[in-house]
Amino acid sequence: MDEGKFVQIGAGNIGRSFVAQLFSHGGFEVVFVDVVAPVVQALNHHRRYRVEIRDRKPETLWVENVRAVDGRDREAAAEELATCRLCATAVGPNALPAIYPTLALALQKRADRGLPPLDIIIAENMRDASVAFTEGLRALLPENFPLDQAVGLVETSIGKMVPIMSQADRAADPLLVFAEAYNTLICDATAFRNPIPQVPGLDPKQNMKAYVDRKLFVHNLGHALCAYLGHVVDPALGYTWQTVEHPLLGPAIRAGMWESAQALIRQYPHEFDEGNQTEHVDDLLSRFANRALGDTLYRVGRDLKRKLSREDRVIGAILCDLRNGVEPAVTSLCAAAGMRFRATDETGRMHPPDRRFAQQIWPQGIEMVLQEVCGLGEDDEVQRQARDHIRQADGRLREALMAATTDWKQVLK
16 A cells, blocks of 8 residues: 555545645645546646745746546556545535545555555535445445445535636646635545554544535635625626625625534534624635635526525524524525526526526526425424525515615615
8 A cells, every 4th residue: 555645536626725735735746537538638748837826925836746547447446546545535415436446445445455454535515425425336236335434535525716717718728727826625534444554734634524515605605695695786797806896796795604613603602603694704714805716606506406405505504593592684685685696607598497596496496496496395393484584585685676676785784
């Protein structure tokens, strides 16, 4: 086994700009596993790539000592995983089923050779990621395989913001990636099966669930507030910094994030308090206001069926607020505004699933959206309260949009 080898499954934006960059600068050789042939070929040809930090103090980072294998060659990819110190995934939740067979084969190889457990850092921005991995791997391994002893499923909170690159930038260099300066990977200290590697930027936490919830219900909700409130107030707005600096939207975005912050302080009193949550919200708003990053409302708002689902940033935050005795006034307005989100990319096109939402689901009315997209039922008391709050917010928003002149200050109050 190679103690100095780290395998990064997924050579996309987060994989290249964040996770692999941390471990490369921490002294590891980084082996990427990806299915995009031009990226694999470019990594093997250059053995390094650039990360441009788009911040108030821009800089260029070179990520060295890298190579890649094609993920479609399952045997080769599994062999890299069988002989590495640890690995990470950053492929997106929808692509996880495609990598489970390779991981399962690697775990069998390690077990057959008597090698240590494999720690898998799950950089996937999803709640209960370890549960999904356990189910996916267990279905592919022998019934008596000691999965709990063979693997460490390390959940994370991915806070790094990576903007969409233009087609011209991607064509000029398929390995180049833009990112903000933030470089901290919060991870579950209790999930590692081996000693936690001493990598600068790796921030292990004992109560990981608290930080996953904070990422989703403060950071991701903040993005949703920027996108959905920003788009409904002024469809001409295109960037997060424009909404944060807007005289009406800026205070509303902060207020919505604070609804979640208050709820999390009550839910996790040993982790969060007013002081550290004030600092966190202030830091996020400062990062959202980073003009150099050029983060778009299209990027942070697209994919409505996922982002308006029950466990995600908006509806999940409303439920968290209600369970902790917090009135979700602004967050409910965000949900109603999200149903009207129609932002487009640089070519003037909506995200295809969002176009289908706008054309096929939204015309059926808010009750259909609340049930089929938001997953809110009438049997659960908290879910029923959430439906009522969103209905009321939708009514206010509908009335405002139909008025000859809209007093957005009053609507956002």
